[in-house]
């Protein structure tokens with residue numbers, strides 16, 4: 001698997017007239033699992049959004065393979081799987097329909113692949129259930145099933161362990177570490193202490209760049 005290289009140069013982020021961090025310098029490449037840590041409100045989600053091209057920095061730059069992210073939209077879309085803090089699931093659609101729709105935005109998936117992905121996250125037998133009839137943890141599992149479909153190398157995940165039970169957390173930790181060991185790149189926020197870390201694991205404490 002060939003992962004892109006993500007780099008930040010003197011990155012600064014201001015939100016609501018508050019400068020959260022500045023001069024943030026990071027280089028992230030295949031094999032890395034990077035956990036962004038820091039207190040509530042320190043800007044972890046904001047940093048993920050900057051890396052995913054969903055927000056513009058106040059100052060500095062994000063580079064993808066050495067080129068400004070703003071000029072690499074197509075490349076970013078090809079390489080990135082973003083799962084935000086909210087599960088991003090549509091209540092009225094079934095688990096299968098949600099995945100089919102989410103995958104269609106990037107790489108359409110057939111029914112068999114979707115059912116396999118749902119089985120991988122423990123949702124065998126729930127394929128046809130409308131998501132408003134699933135628990136919070138099951139809805140999170142629907143979103144995470146995308147990580148078991150034909151997925152791109154760069155995964156940016158905001159609080160992916162939210163609402164998961166112990167078995168779900170352990171399984172996800174294993175899957176994320178395995179992705180990195182196959183050459184993928186994972187950037188995530190979590191307040192959970194990871195117990196399965198690949199060789200390329202790093203913890204980035206945003207507090208170091210706090211203003």
Ligand SMILES: Nc1ncnc2c1ncn2[C@@H]1O[C@H](COP(=O)(O)OP(=O)(O)OP(=O)(O)O)[C@@H](O)[C@H]1O
Nearest residue numbers: 015016018020038039040041042043044045046047
């Ligand atoms: N949509 C928004 N508009 C304006 N300011 C925002 C918005 N979302 C967040 N902020 C502000 O940006 C700051 C950082 O928020 P962010 O969500 O990035 O922090 P975080 O470190 O991820 O927090 P948490 O640990 O609570 O998830 C906070 O002070 C917050 O008030």
